[in-house]
Amino acid sequence: MSKKLAVTFKPYERTPYAYDKLRVCRRCGSYTVLSPDVCPSCGRRALSDVPAAARRETRRSMQSELLFAALLTLLAMFFAGSMPWIGISAAAGVLLIALLGFAQYRAFEPQLRIRTDRLFARDRDRIRHGLIQDIRAAEARLDTEPARAYEMLREVNTLLRNDPIRGLQAELLQTFVLRRDMDLLVEPLLMDGFSPHLAGYIGEVARLNRELIKESSIRYCLRYEPQIRSLPRGEEILASVAGAAVRMKRYIELYPEFIRRYAHKLPEDRLERLREALSQHPGSLEPLKLEADEVYRVRFGGRSPRGGNRA
Ligand SMILES: [Zn+2]
Known part of the structure; x- marks a missing residue:
């Protein structure tokens, strides 16, 4: 690379x-x-x-x-013939122009x-x-x-907005060292088709700043999950996105199966966050809950992750 x-x-x-x-x-x-x-x-x-x-x-x-309107007034005055009619034409013309000006002022916006x-x-x-x-x-x-x-x-x-422009940006972004303090955009880059560059970028953003991973990014990863999985670090990308998703209860409710598939790869803090969110959900999301508990049990056995003993 x-x-x-x-x-x-x-x-x-x-x-x-x-x-x-x-x-x-x-x-x-x-x-x-x-x-x-x-x-x-x-x-x-x-x-x-x-x-x-x-x-x-x-x-x-x-x-x-x-x-x-001014031209019409002049024409009317020219063809008026007698002095009084010239005066009347001029007065009518001035009134017309004033009314027109007022109407224009009102209609400007x-x-x-x-x-x-x-x-x-x-x-x-x-x-x-x-x-x-x-x-x-x-x-x-x-x-x-x-x-x-x-x-x-x-x-x-x-x-x-089209895929070639988005793809080119994703490809460029993959050649840069990305940092958390950069103004990274995700949503405007989401393409209709699959792009390994975009998938890699989403995975990196999910690690750097999980707040930027919104529903549309999660949906993109779901749509192209098999393709992303076949990438060299595909599982890591999907696990990072799942890890970002568990920050919102809404995403856990919407995509429990997706999160369940990568629960075994979640880092400690994400796994805890997931279990904490699930504990507020008595009776629902049972398969995800079982999986999270199982991963926790396998990883930490009987002891708590912070070193103490868990009953
Ligand atoms: Zn020019």
């Missing part, structure tokens, strides 16, 4: 909406998630976020409506939402193309700056 790299990467910045990370260039119209200001396509400092772009478009369209949706629909292909360019840029750094390549793919993955 090749030596793992010691790397650092920036914490992942979480945003309320996935598209908050998307930037569009005011000059060339390209999309990217990799840069906050400089456009990777044309190199100019002309990126803005999508809400700002939508706001600009909404304002522009409202301005042309006002301009059209809903209009902005419609415009944002339309912008996404209209630019769907361009957004996709931009993200593919971003992936290419990440791939170009795979050998020279793997940590940066991972960061870039992680950003793309916010908007474009």
Whole structure:
């Protein structure tokens, strides 16, 4: 096995909406998630976020409506013929423009939402193309700056989720020395298909920070349990995940059979945690309870794990 790299990467910045990370260039119209200001396509400092772009478009369209109303007023005045009618046309025009302006002011926010949706629909292909360019840029750094390549793919993955991108990230992560203090993500990497890299990564995360193992990760391991078992350290991976699962009563209730299959491989603290959780469950989960007690008996015999004698 090749030596793992010691790397650092920036914490992942979480945003309320996935598209908050998307930037569009005011000059060339390209999309990217990799840069906050400089456009990777044309190199100019002309990126803005999508809400700002939508706001600009909404304002522009409202301005042309006002301009059209002003033009109508001028036309009416031009064809009015006599002085009183010119006055009436002008007054009606001013009133019309004022009403229109007021209506626009009231309708701005809903209009902005419609415009944002339309912008996404209209630019769907361009957004996709931009993200593919971003992936290419990440791939170009795979050998020279793997940590940066991972960061870039992680950003793309916010908007474009598919197995090849997730697989590439899992593969990269398996070449790094992972630490507990790293901002490790699991859920966004869960693939539809089986990946030994992903399985290895989940096992490592389960050991480093079991809080990160949620129901979806446990389900992934269950779905591909035979494949994971056949990996060189597959049983260890599954035991780590089972060990992480016993921290929640809910997971014990949902996956008692899975945990039972790896109870014999659980480290001492996990086994104790499991028995403690089960003791609060009188009458249910009997097979798991029996297994946990049996593993405990075989491992520690008559003595307690902390050295004292158990009655
Ligand atoms: Zn540009």
